[in-house]
Amino acid sequence: MAEKKSLWNEFSKGILKENPVLCLVLGTCPTLAVTTAASNAIGMGIAATLVLVCSNAVISALRRVIPDKVRIPAYITIIAGFVTIVQMLVKAYAPSIDESLGIYLPLIVVNCIILGRAEMYASKNSVLPSILDGLGMGVGFTAALLLMGIIREFFGAGSLFGVPVTAGMIDPVIIFILPPGGFFVFGMLIALANRLTRKKKAPAELGCSGCPLQANCSKIKEGEGCEK
Amino acid sequence: MMAKELVAIFLAAILTENYVLNKFLGICPFLGVSKKVNTAVGMSAAVTFVMVLATAVTWPIYTYILLPNGLGYLQTIVFILIIAALVQLVETVLKKYMPPLYNSLGIYLPLITTNCAVLGVTMLVLEKGAADPSFGYLQSLVNSFGAGIGFLVAMVLFAGVRERMESCDIPQSLKGLPITLVAASLVAVSFLGFNGLVEGLLG
Numbered sequence A: 001m002a003e004k005k006s007l008w009n010e011f012s013k014g015i016l017k018e019n020p021v022l023c024l025v026l027g028t029c030p031t032l033a034v035t036t037a038a039s040n041a042i043g044m045g046i047a048a049t050l051v052l053v054c055s056n057a058v059i060s061a062l063r064r065v066i067p068d069k070v071r072i073p074a075y076i077t078i079i080a081g082f083v084t085i086v087q088m089l090v091k092a093y094a095p096s097i098d099e100s101l102g103i104y105l106p107l108i109v110v111n112c113i114i115l116g117r118a119e120m121y122a123s124k125n126s127v128l129p130s131i132l133d134g135l136g137m138g139v140g141f142t143a144a145l146l147l148m149g150i151i152r153e154f155f156g157a158g159s160l161f162g163v164p165v166t167a168g169m170i171d172p173v174i175i176f177i178l179p180p181g182g183f184f185v186f187g188m189l190i191a192l193a194n195r196l197t198r199k200k201k202a203p204a205e206l207g208c209s210g211c212p213l214q215a216n217c218s219k220i221k222e223g224e225g226c227e228k
Numbered sequence B: 001m002m003a004k005e006l007v008a009i010f011l012a013a014i015l016t017e018n019y020v021l022n023k024f025l026g027i028c029p030f031l032g033v034s035k036k037v038n039t040a041v042g043m044s045a046a047v048t049f050v051m052v053l054a055t056a057v058t059w060p061i062y063t064y065i066l067l068p069n070g071l072g073y074l075q076t077i078v079f080i081l082i083i084a085a086l087v088q089l090v091e092t093v094l095k096k097y098m099p100p101l102y103n104s105l106g107i108y109l110p111l112i113t114t115n116c117a118v119l120g121v122t123m124l125v126l127e128k129g130a131a132d133p134s135f136g137y138l139q140s141l142v143n144s145f146g147a148g149i150g151f152l153v154a155m156v157l158f159a160g161v162r163e164r165m166e167s168c169d170i171p172q173s174l175k176g177l178p179i180t181l182v183a184a185s186l187v188a189v190s191f192l193g194f195n196g197l198v199e200g201l202l203g
Helices: A002-012 A028-033 A038-061 A068-093 A095-104 A106-110 A112-122 A127-157 A179-197 A214-227 B002-014 B027-032 B037-066 B072-097 B099-112 B116-131 B137-165 B177-192 B197-202
Strands: none
Touching: A002 A127, A028 A095, A028 A106, A028 A127, A028 A179, A028 B027, A038 A068, A038 A095, A038 A106, A038 A112, A038 A127, A068 A095, A068 A106, A068 A112, A068 B072, A095 A106, A095 B116, A106 A112, A106 B072, A106 B116, A112 A127, A127 A179, A179 B177, B002 B137, B002 B197, B027 B137, B027 B177, B037 B072, B037 B099, B037 B116, B037 B137, B072 B099, B072 B116, B116 B137, B137 B177
16 A cells, blocks of 8 residues: 555656646746647647656666666667657657647757656666656646646637637737747746745756756856856 | 858847747756856857757768668757767867866866757758758858857846846745746847848848
8 A cells, every 4th residue: 555655656746746847947948849839738748758758667677787977878869769769650640740849859859857857766766666757747747838838829829729719809919929928928837836835845946956967067056156 | 142141041040040039949058057147158159169060960961871871760869979979079179188178168068968959950950951952061050150159149148137137126936937037038029029130131
C-alpha cells in the first residue's frame, strides 16, 4: 500500500506541486512559442510527454552503464533519437500538427525539462518511478501549455480549439496571439501561481535549480553579484 | 544586387525576425543572464560565434551528405551532436591558444550546447533554403550572423530595462520572474514596430 502511494506521488507531483512550467519554470521556449492555439498546445504537450517518458525509461535503465563524465552527451543522443522517432510519427499521422509546430518539434531535443528530468531524476532512480515521473511531468507540461493556449486563443482569436466563440460579437485582441502576448500571459500565470502558493513557499524563480547546466550558469550569476 | 539582398537578410534577422522576441528561441539565457549589460554582451558574443560556426559546418553536411543519401530525417540527431562537439572543440582551442578570449567567453560556452537558438538557426536557414533555392550558403551564414546580432540587441536592450526595474516598487506577487516577463512583453511590442521596415527600406 505504501509502495503504491509513493508511486502515485512520483506521478502527481509533476502536475501541481512541481509543475515544470509554472513552478520550476523550465521549457519556456516552447511554452511561449506554440501556445497561440489550444490544439497546438496539446500536440506539443503530447509529443514532449512521449519523448520524456521514453528517454526517462532508457536513461534510468542505463544509469549504471553511462560513465559520469560523458553523461550529458549520452543523454542528448538518447533524447535526440526519441525526438526523431516522434518527429517521424507526427509527420506520418498528424501532418497538420507537424506544420503548425514546425521547427519547435525537433527543438524538443534542447527542451530543458527533458534533460533536466534525466539529470535530476532518471539518472538516480529505477525504471518504473522514472517512467511515472516522466509521465507526471509531461502531463503537467501539457496542462500548463493547454491553459496558456486556451487563454491566448480565446482572447487573441475569439475561438477555442478552432471553433469560433466570441468571433461575431467582440473583436479579438490580436496582440494575445502575437509574441508580446505570449510573454504577458506567461508572466501573469506565474504571478497567479505565486499568489496562490505564496504562504507555502518562496515564489517561482527561473528554473535554474532544475537545469542540468546550473553549475555553469550560477558561476556567471555569481560574477554578476561580485561586480555590484 | 547581391549586397543589397544580403543587407536585407541581415537586417531582417536582427529586427523583424528577432530570434528571442519573435521566434522565442533562447529564452533561458535571455531571462537568466540579462541582469547586467556586460554579461549580456559576453553571452551574446559567444552565441553569435557558435551560431555562425554551427551553420558553416551543418549546412554543407546536410546539403552534401545527408540529403543526397536520403538521410534527411537524421537532421536533429546529427545537428545536436555536431553543435555539442563544436562547442567542446571551440572551448578547448580557446583555452589552449587564446586564454584572454577564453576568460571572457569560455564561461558561457558550455551553456550554448543546449541553447535552442543555435539548433534553431541551423535548421531554419535550411528550411529557408528549401523554400527558396537562391538562399544558399552565403545567405545562410549572413542570416546566422544577423540572428546572433539580433540576440545581442535584444539582450542588451533588455538588460537596460531590467537595471532600471531594480529600483521600482513592484507588487509582491509580480516580483522576480513575472515582472521580467511583462517587461519582455513590452520590449517585444516595440520590436513589432519594425514589421515591414526592411521591405520598405530595401524592397
